[in-house]
Amino acid sequence: NAGVTQTPKFQVLKTGQSMTLQCAQDMNHNSMYWYRQDPGMGLRLIYYSASEGTTDKGEVPNGYNVSRLNKREFSLRLESAAPSQTSVYFCASSDWGRSTYNSPLHFGNGTRLTVT
Amino acid sequence: GNSVTQMEGPVTLSEEAFLTINCTYTATGYPSLFWYVQYPGEGLQLLLKATKADDKGSNKGFEATYRKETTSFHLEKGSVQVSDSAVYFCALSVYNFNKFYFGSGTKLNVKP
Numbered sequence: 001n002a003g004v005t006q007t008p009k010f011q012v013l014k015t016g017q018s019m020t021l022q023c024a025q026d027m028n029h030n031s032m033y034w035y036r037q038d039p040g041m042g043l044r045l046i047y048y049s050a051s052e053g054t055t056d057k058g059e060v061p062n063g064y065n066v067s068r069l070n071k072r073e074f075s076l077r078l079e080s081a082a083p084s085q086t087s088v089y090f091c092a093s094s095d096w097g098r099s100t101y102n103s104p105l106h107f108g109n110g111t112r113l114t115v116t
Numbered sequence: 117g118n119s120v121t122q123m124e125g126p127v128t129l130s131e132e133a134f135l136t137i138n139c140t141y142t143a144t145g146y147p148s149l150f151w152y153v154q155y156p157g158e159g160l161q162l163l164l165k166a167t168k169a170d171d172k173g174s175n176k177g178f179e180a181t182y183r184k185e186t187t188s189f190h191l192e193k194g195s196v197q198v199s200d201s202a203v204y205f206c207a208l209s210v211y212n213f214n215k216f217y218f219g220s221g222t223k224l225n226v227k228p
Binding site for chain 1: 148150152157158159161162165167205207209210211212214215218219220221
């Protein structure tokens with residue numbers, strides 16, 4: 001049981017380049033999330049998707065786009081990377097719902113992105 | 117609004133010492149509370165959770181009690197090991213909101 005799988009694990013980009021971070025979960029969860037983790041700032045929500053076909057902005061959506069391709073997959077795209085987007089990116093999924101509101105998040109192992 | 121505040125680190129302890137990491141929260145609705153642990157180079161893993169007032173979550177010797185009167189969910193362990201060295205995050209989710217709110221994390225260093 002793989003859980004949440006993220007690719008790539010590491011990436012170096014130059015300013016202005018674009019890339020897509022991939023995430024897939026095999027737990028049949030409805031909800032998926034993208035977070036970034038920066039030193040001293042904990043985790044900040046970029047975007048989330050409550051179900052297939054829906055996406056919503058989190059705390060720090062500027063400079064990012066997302067696609068919920070199907071129930072399993074949720075990708076994060078940087079159209080024109082900036083040094084401020086150097087971070088560790090985590091994808092997560094949850095069985096959250098009105099009747100399962102106490103379901104926890106399950107995290108992938110992260111993508112370490114450096115923008116030079 | 118909804119937020120989580122946890123004690124700043126790093127916390128440095130000797131092996132077999134008692135651990136407390138403080139966590140307090142504010143919530144606009146009825147919260148569920150979680151502790152996650154992150155080992156170097158890895159993602160966050162659920163350590164324990166509590167879903168109603170006075171519930172005690174426990175796992176691997178760690179415990180935390182959901183205290184509604186003090187809006188707290190402090191993490192404790194009676195005797196830490198070197199292998200407990202990691203970053204610990206307190207988090208909450210609120211009924212009717214499909215979002216999770218995280219504290220800034222507390223790094224724990226345990227020395228032999």
